[in-house]
Amino acid sequence: MNKTPLIDCQNLIFSYQLAENRINQAQKIFGIVVVQRLLCFALYLLGLTRKAIGQSLEIPSETAKSIIKAINRNGLSALEDRRRRFSTFLPKALPELPPITLREKGDNIIVSFGMGNRYLKLSRHQKQDYRVTAEVKAELIQQFAVDVITSGRTSSKTISAVLKKRCDIDLPDRTIRHHVARMGLGKIKRSLPKLVDAVKKTSNDCSKT
Incomplete structure (x- = not known):
């Protein structure tokens, strides 16, 4: 597959109960912040406006805009708080060692x-x-x-x-x-x-x- 197919969400049936259970499970594994940012970027990919994304996730539209911009620029590392010293789910990067x-x-x-x-x-x-x-x-x-x-x-x-x-x-x-x-x-x-x-x-x- 050379191209990801576009998804017509209007023809899909969503289960509120399944969504709630899956989000709760994901939050236990990745944390609330990571899941929120994943959902934000997923909704962005599916075509929602930043304003609609903010309303759906109950966050300011500017916050949604910042999350999207950060993920587009920095990739997976932008899913977490950048103030963290180590990622909770990404492989630990080895530091560049000075020459001895x-x-x-x-x-x-x-x-x-x-x-x-x-x-x-x-x-x-x-x-x-x-x-x-x-x-x-x-x-x-x-x-x-x-x-x-x-x-x-x-x-x-x-x-x-x-x-x-x-x-x-x-x-x-x-x-x-x-x-x-x-x-x-x-x-x-x-x-x-x-x-x-x-x-x-x-x-x-x-x-x-």
Whole structure:
């Protein structure tokens, strides 16, 4: 089917009881706001004027106009309150992660998270580091950051499995826990996601000006 057929609503029979039951069920799943906006856009597609839509849904015609405009511009995301941090029914979008870089400076290794002056300074003379190269540390830190930013949590077991699959690096759970603690990564587990959100918000605000 290349084209959605036009529906002649005047020849259809509507059941008030069925409509009430279905709307109540939908509101339990999606919430009142989402269902109202779905109905608003559906009536718009079926040919009702904005004034008629407003009267049918008992909302101002300007509100109906704003809902229709937002859905046409932003798609499904416009069905929810844009002040929500996460959608209740759309897949959670993964944030764009800042580039993580690694460089040597004297007797230290500097790990930059790509967010201003946020970095870690690691000593090259840690006795237990003889099996873990700077490149492996960089992959460990990067995977730690990815897990914390995208899901708010991580574990040495998860990092070990991902490093094995993605980089073919064999790093035991115990070794990962040692380096996570040694590098102080546990101290940024809660603050890093908030910092990324703040940086993204600042970046978005600057792009709008």
